[in-house]
Amino acid sequence: MSMDTRQLQTLLAIAEQGNFAAAARKVNLTPSAVSQQIAALEKEIGFPMFDRSRRPPALNAKGVQLLQAARTILQIVDDTRTDISGASVTGTLNIGSLRTCTVGLLPRAIADLRETYPHLTFRLTVGFSQALMSDVVSGRLDVALVAEHVGVPPSLKWTPFLSEPLVIVGPAAARRQSAQDRLTGWPYIRYRTNVPLANQIDTEISRLGLSPRDVVVVDTMPAAIECVKAGLGVSVVPLISLRDENAATLAWVPFGDPPTSRQIGTVQRMNSARSAVIETFHDALTRQAQSLQAELSAAQ
CATH class of the missing domain: 3.40.190.10 (Periplasmic binding protein-like II)
Structure with a gap:
């Protein structure tokens, strides 16, 4: 039996549903038919795809590799069918x-x-x-x-x-203050998490020779902006993270020298x-x- 798209669809269903029984319901087959399709596929490619010592069986490294190829193949088939039919x-x-x-x-x-x-x-x-x-x-x-x-x-x-420009955002009362005055004169809401943006902000603050007074440390940008809206202090955020209503009610200026993005x-x-x-x-x-x-x- 040669590999066909039905077998690949069944493999994809198992990966998405987590087990053979749930996959069988998704592809409208019996569990035994699903097992037969997978067994035939493994025979065709010449190696087992599942670690059957686990319950339920889990994809092994070669199975994961084939799953990635299956997703691509099925998408190509679907897109080609669409192109040919004009749908x-x-x-x-x-x-x-x-x-x-x-x-x-x-x-x-x-x-x-x-x-x-x-x-x-x-x-x-x-x-x-x-x-x-x-x-x-x-x-x-x-x-x-x-x-x-x-x-x-x-x-x-x-x-x-x-x-995307980075900006120092603060309450409306900070609107006429310089960037440096905002970072030194207001409590600072620090964005700290293991992502490049947090490191980029901290590195620029250090390069500028500034030592803001932390009042809150957060791990999401929405949380930082909400703290600013509550009047807790100022923060450095990407401009695109400000919603229209925030841009109208809060005061922001470019961050960094030269401005950082x-x-x-x-x-x-x-x-x-x-x-x-x-x-x-x-x-x-x-x-x-x-x-x-x-x-x-x-x-x-």
Whole structure:
């Protein structure tokens, strides 16, 4: 029996559902039929894909490798069928994103993309750049929005779409103060977590010879902004993380000398079956990022 897409779909269902019985329900087969398909696939490729000493059986290293290939193959088959038939692009685009990009930017870009692909659905995973890139490599994500200063694996393509200014944001009472006065005259809300952005901010503060007085230490940008809104002090955040209403009620100035920024871009697999959709998505992100930055700047 030769390998076919039904076997690959069954393999994918097992990985997604966690066990053979749940996968059987998803692909409308009996558990014994699922076991037969997997046994036939293992015979075809010449090695076992599951560690059957565990309950339920778990994919081994070679099984994970084949799973990644199966995701790509099935997507290519689906996209090719769509191209030949002239049908609309369907299915799910699996997107990973930094948390800051989910405020304003990403929802707008998805809405923009749906104008071109109205039958496409989306699944969003929020996380840190390194973990998101690993998920793109493994095939769990089609594309991810990640920051610079992380090592991009050679199997991925990195394409920047936004140079994002970092700003010192404070209460309205700080509006007429200089950047240095804000960081030395107000309590400081420090963003501290194991990501490049936190290190970038701390490094620049140290280079400027400043020693802000920490009042709160947080591990998310939304938490930092909420602390500023509560009047606890000032913080350094990416401009894009400010919502429209925050930009109007809070006071911000550029951070760093010269002003500091970070790049945000998309990563995808080199031979992604979704490359056309991802290219359109990247264009939507670029347009919406420019629009959002203009709106935020106008609010000051």
